[in-house]
Amino acid sequence: MKDIIDDLKQLFPNTDLHCHLTTTSIKPDGGFLTLRSVQNNSATYPILISEVKNQGTNDQRLKEGKPKQSKGNAIERLGKNLIGLRTALLKENIFPFVCFGYGCDFEEDSTILDRVSTMAMFGKLNKTYLYNEEDGQFNRGSFYFRPEEWTVEEMYDIMKDIAERAVLYYFSKYREDNFINSSN
Numbered sequence: 031m032k033d034i035i036d037d038l039k040q041l042f043p044n045t046d047l048h049c050h051l052t053t054t055s056i057k058p059d060g061g062f063l064t065l066r067s068v069q070n071n072s073a074t075y076p077i078l079i080s081e082v083k084n085q086g087t088n089d090q091r092l093k094e095g096k097p098k099q100s101k102g103n104a105i106e107r108l109g110k111n112l113i114g115l116r117t118a119l120l121k122e123n124i125f126p127f128v129c130f131g132y133g134c135d136f137e138e139d140s141t142i143l144d145r146v147s148t149m150a151m152f153g154k155l156n157k158t159y160l161y162n163e164e165d166g167q168f169n170r171g172s173f174y175f176r177p178e179e180w181t182v183e184e185m186y187d188i189m190k191d192i193a194e195r196a197v198l199y200y201f202s203k204y205r206e207d208n209f210i211n212s213s214n
Contacts, residue, residue: 031049031054031055031056031114032049032052032054034056034114034117034118035047035048035049037118038117038118038120041120041121056111056114056115056118057111058079058080058081058111058115059080059081059082059083060079060080060081060082060128060189061079061080062076062078062079063076063077063078063079063080063193064076064077065077065197065200065209066209067204067208067209068208068209068210068211069208075200075204076119076126076196077126077192077193077196077197077200078126078128078189078192078193078196079115079126079127079128080127080128080129080130080185080189081108081111081127081128081129081130082129082130082131082180082185083104083105083107083108083129083130083131083132083133084104084131084132084133084179085103085104085105085131085132085133085135085136085142086133086134086135086136086142086177104131105131105135105142105145105146105149108129108131108149109145109149112127112149112171115127116169116171119169120166120169122162122199122203123161123162123166123199123203124160124161124162124169124195124196124199125159125160125162125169125170125171126160126171126192126193126196127171127172128158128171128172128173128174128188128189128192129171129172129173129174129175130174130175130180130185130188131146131173131174131175131176132175132176132177132178132179132180133177134177136175136176136177137177143155143175146173146175147173149173150170150171150173151168151169151170153168153170153173155173155174155175156173156174156175156176157172158172158188158191158192159171159172160172160192160195160196160199161199172188172192174188
């Protein structure tokens, strides 16, 4: 988080930015996939930020004769990461974030889906949003949620699409030769 704040201070020098511990980090479950500049080795550009959230054990608990638990823990943790990641990418016109959620808490009649929709800035679920909309006001990201677990193939196809389009965005914005070593 300290690195994010250091970058933001350069972009927004008049804004008060703070974290409590310099060792705190944001680590999405699926991690980061980045491009690295060949002209400035310390510069990296995220082409994919991914999360997977399994939420909902009440179906299993009921089978075991146990009472229901409250809903929402995995989604609340997702919200914290999402705020930090959105803020870190304010200077870009894309938000290459995707979260795959599954479990009984994501049944069609679950109020948890509205929590996810709120995090998606009221965008549709199960749809890819890469480019920011309305002059950057809506940097939604992509949220794929359902009761059934996502297969590796399903997640791969969606993540590959986001990463490929993000690469094209960075090539266009910062020039392709910033990322490709022409001496090879």
